[in-house]
Amino acid sequence: MSSVEAILSTEFSDPFVQGMKDRMVVSFYKYGLVSEAYPHKVNAITSLTDRLRKYAETGNTEFLIDAANFAMIEFMHPSHPSAFFEGTDSDQSPGRRSKRSGIPDDRDNQSIGTNRNSELAKFR
Known part of the structure; x- marks a missing residue:
């Protein structure tokens, strides 16, 4: 495979x-x-x-x-009168929303939902 x-x-x-x-x-x-x-x-x-x-x-x-x-x-x-397709990078994406906070969070699946500023987060 x-x-x-x-x-x-x-x-x-x-x-x-x-x-x-x-x-x-x-x-x-x-x-x-x-x-x-x-x-x-x-x-x-x-x-x-x-x-x-x-x-x-x-x-x-x-x-x-x-x-x-x-x-x-x-x-x-x-x-949409001006519809077009153009591949975009993540900086142009609205991103994913954290289930916990409801705010956009661009971190990986291991980090999302944790406190960005915690001591543990610094080691991930």
Whole structure:
């Protein structure tokens, strides 16, 4: 197994992506072509945030798959008038939020959630 395969075996979810594909096929038969609705008839961003809210309320991870599909649809058929893709470095990213403090924290997984100024943190 290559190092990329080894990383992806723990850091990526094929069942999640398969769930996205399965739901897009169902949606095709239910609603029709994505290009016939987005972005001029349906708002993918609002639909995405609605799904994140439903996940937060219910815990049903299907809503996360739906949210990912709406993100993909926005990528394919952007509603943003100046949409573009450009790879960015971490200094341009909003980063991850610490579960403990709720504030952005760019530290590694071992350090996040600990006190940056503690004596123990100096040794990590």
